[in-house]
Amino acid sequence: EAAVTQSPRNKVAVTGGKVTLSCNQTNNHNNMYWYRQDTGHGLRLIHYSYGAGSTEKGDIPDGYKASRPSQENFSLILELATPSQTSVYFCASGDRVQDTQYFGPGTRLLVL
Amino acid sequence: QQKVQQSPESLTVSEGAMASLNCTFSDGTSNNFRWYRQHSAKGLEVLVSIFSDGEKEEGRFTAHLNRANLHVSLHIREPQPSDSAVYLCAVSMGNAGAKLTFGGGTRLTVRP
Numbered sequence A: 001e002a003a004v005t006q007s008p009r010n011k012v013a014v015t016g017g018k019v020t021l022s023c024n025q026t027n028n029h030n031n032m033y034w035y036r037q038d039t040g041h042g043l044r045l046i047h048y049s050y051g052a053g054s055t056e057k058g059d060i061p062d063g064y065k066a067s068r069p070s071q072e073n074f075s076l077i078l079e080l081a082t083p084s085q086t087s088v089y090f091c092a093s094g095d096r097v098q099d100t101q102y103f104g105p106g107t108r109l110l111v112l
Numbered sequence B: 001q002q003k004v005q006q007s008p009e010s011l012t013v014s015e016g017a018m019a020s021l022n023c024t025f026s027d028g029t030s031n032n033f034r035w036y037r038q039h040s041a042k043g044l045e046v047l048v049s050i051f052s053d054g055e056k057e058e059g060r061f062t063a064h065l066n067r068a069n070l071h072v073s074l075h076i077r078e079p080q081p082s083d084s085a086v087y088l089c090a091v092s093m094g095n096a097g098a099k100l101t102f103g104g105g106t107r108l109t110v111r112p
Helices: none
Strands: A004-007 A008-013 A019-025 A029-036 A040-047 A065-067 A073-078 A087-094 A099-105 A107-111 B004-008 B010-014 B021-026 B032-038 B044-050 B054-058 B061-066 B071-076 B086-091 B106-111
Touching: A004 A087, A008 A019, A019 A029, A019 A087, A019 A107, A040 A065, A040 A073, A040 B061, A065 B061, A073 A087, A099 B044, B004 B086, B010 B021, B010 B086, B021 B032, B021 B106, B032 B061, B044 B061, B044 B071, B071 B086
Parallel strands: A008 A107, B010 B106
Antiparallel strands: A004 A019, A019 A073, A029 A040, A029 A087, A065 A073, A087 A099, A087 A107, B004 B021, B021 B071, B032 B044, B032 B086, B054 B061, B061 B071, B086 B106
C-alpha cells in the first residue's frame, strides 16, 4: 500500500504570513495532488503534478502555489495566508495506470 | 463541470444490517469510480474501484455501477461499529492523471 506522509500535521499561521505544507511519498508514483476539505464543499483539488518539475492548476488554485522538486516531494505554498484558507489539506499520490489515489493523513491549518 | 452528489447525507444502521449508500454523477463519459472511507480526522482509505457497469466486490464492500442512470452505489454487508465513518464517492474520466471529483460524503453510524 502507498505511503504518503505530510508535515506539519497541525499549523497555526498569521494572516499575511507564508505557509509551506510538505508531502512525501515513497512509492515512486508519478502523479501527486493537493486537496482541501471543508464542511459543505467536500474535497476540492488545488494543484496537481505529473512528475518532477511539473505543476498544474486544479479547480481552486487561487492563493496557492505548488512545487514538485522531485518524484517524492510535493509542496503547497501559501505566500500570503488568509483566514479563508483555514482548512484541512490532504496530499495524495497515484500511478498512471490505474490512477488510484492514496492519501496522506492530512494537515490541519488555522490562519488567524 | 462534473457534479457528484451523494445521498443520504447521514445514515444510521444496526450492526449486521446492510448499509446502502448512493452517488450520482453528471458526466456520462466518466468511467472511473472509487469509494473511499474517512474515519474522523484521518486520511482517506480506498475501499473499492469500479470501471464498468455491473458490480465489484472487495470483502464486505460491493460497488454497483449503472452509467446509463449516472449512478454508482456502495453496499456494506454486515457493518460493524468500526465501519462508522464518512464515505466518499470519487469520479473521474479514467485517463492517466485524470482529476477526481468528490461527492460531499455520507456519514455512516453503525449502532452495536
